[in-house]
Amino acid sequence: METIFTKIINGDIPSYKIAENEKFYAFLDINPNAKGHTLVIPKTPVDKLFDLDEATYSALFSYARKISFAIEKVVPCNRIGLSVIGLEVPHAHIHLIPLNSMQDASFSAPKTKMTHEEFVALAEEIAENVI
Ligand code: 5GP
Numbered sequence: 001m002e003t004i005f006t007k008i009i010n011g012d013i014p015s016y017k018i019a020e021n022e023k024f025y026a027f028l029d030i031n032p033n034a035k036g037h038t039l040v041i042p043k044t045p046v047d048k049l050f051d052l053d054e055a056t057y058s059a060l061f062s063y064a065r066k067i068s069f070a071i072e073k074v075v076p077c078n079r080i081g082l083s084v085i086g087l088e089v090p091h092a093h094i095h096l097i098p099l100n101s102m103q104d105a106s107f108s109a110p111k112t113k114m115t116h117e118e119f120v121a122l123a124e125e126i127a128e129n130v131i
Contacts, residue, residue, distance in 0.1 A: 036075035
């Protein structure tokens with residue numbers, strides 16, 4: 001099933017892109033738990049993460065690891081947390097969240113507000129650090 005994430009991958013709706021390759025796409029979450037909150041998704045529209053074929057599943061985590069290093073270089077944080085939820089968008093994705101407190105890991109805590117300009121600048125800076 002196609003979701004809003006397919007439209008983002010195809011460029012039909014805009015996103016603050018960090019990186020992509022043939023199989024994966026990484027972009028800033030529009031409603032972040034913390035600055036630098038990033039979503040890493042497979043381009044194939046599979047709903048549940050654990051339903052991905054094993055090769056794609058493993059490669060998605062490798063790709064997320066690479067993106068996490070770039071986020072960690074740019075965003076002051078104690079570490080990068082990883083969550084998998086999927087209750088809102090039924091297209092498999094990994095949340096990478098810079099953590100400074102347990103609250104940053106909470107999806108029911110108040111979200112971080114960022115301006116369009118802040119999103120653009122942050123995405124660019126993280127993108128520049130993806131090796
Ligand atoms: P989940 O499906 O894991 O519960 O949550 C989906 C996540 O995707 C949420 O953190 C939400 O803020 C994010 N999200 C939903 N729609 C969009 C969108 O159109 N653009 C971006 N960048 N993020 C989105």
